[in-house]
Amino acid sequence: MATRPMSPSKRVDVGQIINPPFKVLMYGQPRGHKGLFTIGIPSAQRPNTDRIYLFDTVDSIIDKTTESEKEEVTLVIMLCDLNSTYNTHISVNVYNTYQQHVESGFIQIIHTQRSIYPDLEHVKPTFNDTKDRLKWRAKQNVDFSFLMHYSINISEYYIQLEDDVIVASDFVNSIKSHLSISTAWAVLEFSRLGFIGKMFKSSDLEYVASKLMLRYDEAPCDLLLSPIRMDLGQKKSIHSKQSLFQHIGRFSSLKNKLMPSIDNKFKDNANVTFDLYNYPAADDPEASFQTTFETYLNFTTEFAYDNNASSFFWGKTPKKGDTFTLVLAMPQNLTRIVVLTGKKETRNDNLLYTDLECSTFQFGSSETDECGTMFIKLTGLADGDADTLATGTAIPNNVKCLRLRVKRKLRTWVVIREILLYT
Structure with a gap:
């Protein structure tokens, strides 16, 4: 792969980052067959709160998949906080909480290492973003790239999620129904928000991962999606009529950022209550x-x-x-x-x-x-x-x-x- 400038004094060989064997601590065994799709979930610590949405996300996926569907789906959780102690702590908790599903191969848990990241302190300024936001969004692109590259040969398809979403009822069959559409596609979108619920063919993952890595400091991942899609021959977005993934997080992994957005097209909106979500009782003086x-x-x-x-x-x-x-x-x-x-x-x-x-x-x-x-x-x-x-x-x-x-x-x-x- 080509190289790109990192800062006035430093360059990084992108190929050296994603091509060598992955050095990850992994829980969960690879399956003996190739599944239908892999769900990739990167997860990092969220400042200003002790709330860990990841468990809500995993619980939702487990609850909304049947036993036979669990044979077709693999969930890869990537702990990607820059604090390795936090990653180890959460991975142990995830393993202990979902041991049965980890040992069956339904869930795999991996860690990133700090050495996979390019220089995040000297990200070129774009979109008038603050330095903290530039670093955060650049790291997110690298995280997605790493997770996609790890997931290339697990299943036929790959779906990118975040660690603060819930899934719709019967979402597996809903996704299957879209695989038979007559239109040629490179990306199917099962959510209207950001990079949530975007599905790729595993045969395209190496290309997508490479593009995210090569342009990691140019734009947020959702803005990079459109040129990637067009490079793969798909001119227009293809959205499911009803969204199958709903954002529930309010605290961002970017410090001091509130993220209350929800998807109005979510299939099960009528059955989900979002207001006063997890708020303690207020004092509300007179x-x-x-x-x-x-x-x-x-x-x-x-x-x-x-x-x-x-x-x-x-x-x-x-x-x-x-x-x-x-x-x-x-x-x-x-x-x-x-x-x-x-x-x-x-x-x-x-x-x-x-x-x-x-x-x-x-x-x-x-x-x-x-x-x-x-x-x-x-x-x-x-x-x-x-x-x-x-x-x-x-x-x-x-x-x-x-x-x-x-x-x-x-x-x-x-x-x-x-x-x-x-x-």
Whole structure:
């Protein structure tokens, strides 16, 4: 393979990274037959939380595959954190939790080694991304490449997942039904999100893995997918009508990034509850509300702060500058603030282009101006949600008011499902 520049002073031979025998610690035995498809799941530690979504993902796959289907499917879990101690700890836990499936060959567990990675500290800047994000997305491309290359000869097809998804009911048969389509294809897409649920022919994996490695520092993996697909002769994306994989993670493996996106086309959306997912009971100190949003019928402001998933505030299309303000009866030292918007089943009516702001108690403030004029931005809402723990946001002491401020006119109405405050 060709070489590419790494930094002004360093070059790396890509072939030296992925072509030698893999030096991995592996649990699970290769099967004596070639399966139908391999599911590849890279997994790394997530800052700001102890939550490990990987077990939810594996549980979902196990629950949604029959015993006969487990003979056709191989699940390869790659622990790829740069902390090797963490990788060893999780691999032992995975083995102990799923020992039966590991020993049957249904699950294989592998580790990466730090030596497989090129220089991630000198990634060329693109898309105006921060240095941390550049490093994170470059590492992700290398992780995917390594996992694909390892998986080349296991099955006929390969599906890329992440470690924070659940699968749809009867997903194996749904995938099989797409293998008989008359259109020539290189990539079948069973999710609308990122690189989740993308299926390749194993005969193409070496090419795909090589392209991800050669362009690892140029763009995020999902943006590299389109040129790879076109190189393989497929001009347009081919999506399943219903998505078979749903994203459930909220904490990213990139520090201080919230990832609340869900796939509205997921087959089992009606049977999955996403709101208040794994949140502890909030303290929710006494508060009142002020808003410039036009309230629809009796979906009033109080429903955004009642710790009840079945009720919500519903407002008509917000304008630039509109605000939704929570006024605390007493100033509070808050340890965490969570804001959840959009309809829980579909995430429609999200509060987009909006900042979460706060003001602190000011001595001498009048009763008619409890919040004062000095609001500071805490964080922007991501796909309509905010979580100061996930984003590593510092909250000042003596918070008196919290405000959601719209930065541009929206096209839809807005649902505020819940505001959770922790003291």
